[in-house]
Amino acid sequence: MATEAHDHPNYMAIFWWLLGLTIAELAVAYMPMPKSLMIAGLVSLAVAKATLVAMYFMHLKFERRTLGLIALTPPILLMMFVVITYPDTAWRFVSGLAGH
């Protein structure tokens, strides 16, 4: 069975991006800044790295769109999971909500 011909992405360029984003993550983690800004920065950088690995190394960018939907389903479900559990945990110490 013949494999489709397609352009290979520049894998080494992706490697340098991943390295750069990792160094950026370490910088954000160690720089003095408000906690919420640090978390937002780290989450964005982690998602960027994960997207690069999925799209280029796992070849998702060149696959059929529906395969991308299969790959996208767990992150969507997990974000729902976070939103659903957030009120139970993060607001635990707010008076009036914690229960008796």
Next chain:
Amino acid sequence: MSQAAALDHGLHVEPAESPLTPESWGKLGMWLFLAGDAMSFGGLIVGYAALRMGTEACTGVLAPPACWPTPSTILGVPFTAVMTFLLICSSVTMVKALEAISHDDRAGLRKFLGLTILGGACFLGMQAREWTHLLTHVMTLTSKGLFGSTFFVLTGFHGFHVFSGVVYLSCIRGNAEAYSAENHNAVEIVGLYWHFVDLVWILIFTFVYLV
């Protein structure tokens, strides 16, 4: 019309193709497995986040288990950053291995798969070193409040995946002679598993060690 009836009439019936991955059913199967595995890891990571968000951070006045320790004060972040770098490099060698066999280069396939296995094995060695240090000097499964158990379960579950990946890669490498430019779906499929393991580590490193 059933396939048997069609054949009786001498009609050509196309074999069923995987709808999303025409060249390989195995590739679709691996993607579906990884989606389920992502839910497993995601459940553990979200559970970690929920437990941590529900506990006050240690600020010096309180001590565990009344508070959640800041991971970077307990864990060796530079050491783990090297582990992250190692896994990223092993993903690159994996992709180079696939590129090699797509050009019928069996020697290149063996070389780059060997480097990927080496990267995975070194990662496991470093993880073992980190765990040994933590267990003997810092914390166990039941210490530091819930941080001990969530840390060891999450990193242990991932480490088990790396170990399984190293075994799986070794099997594929042992079978290298069977692959060619026309037939290398098995190499692409093991690559998907390995990149997934790397991807999960990227998330664990961020949410457990850095945040």
